Amino acid sequence: MKRCPECAEQVQSAAKVCRYCNYRFDGGGPLSSTRENIKGITLIIVLAFASLVGYGVYISITGGDEAAQAQQECYDAVLASESLENNCD
Numbered sequence: 001m002k003r004c005p006e007c008a009e010q011v012q013s014a015a016k017v018c019r020y021c022n023y024r025f026d027g028g029g030p031l032s033s034t035r036e037n038i039k040g041i042t043l044i045i046v047l048a049f050a051s052l053v054g055y056g057v058y059i060s061i062t063g064g065d066e067a068a069q070a071q072q073e074c075y076d077a078v079l080a081s082e083s084l085e086n087n088c089d
């Protein structure tokens with residue numbers, strides 16, 4: 001048995017990684033899964049925030065989904081009526 005320098009728990013002498021805190025005895029240093037998870041979550045939040053900002057800019061440029069949807073519905077109505085007239089714009 002040997003003592004983990006990271007969490008002070010007793011682990012097997014042959015262990016390369018602490019079973020309690022994932023400390024790597026082969027010189028890799030602490031590999032905290034919690035820290036890795038926080039990194040991943042932070043990245044996801046940043047990406048989600050960036051998408052939201054990008055979406056907001058897109059809406060402000062195009063005038064919003066409602067206008068685009070109304071125009072699409074107009075085109076659909078024109079197609080459905082097989083009319084050659086297009087007053088959607």
Ligand SMILES: [Zn+2]
Binds near residue numbers: 019021022
């Ligand atoms: Zn440990």
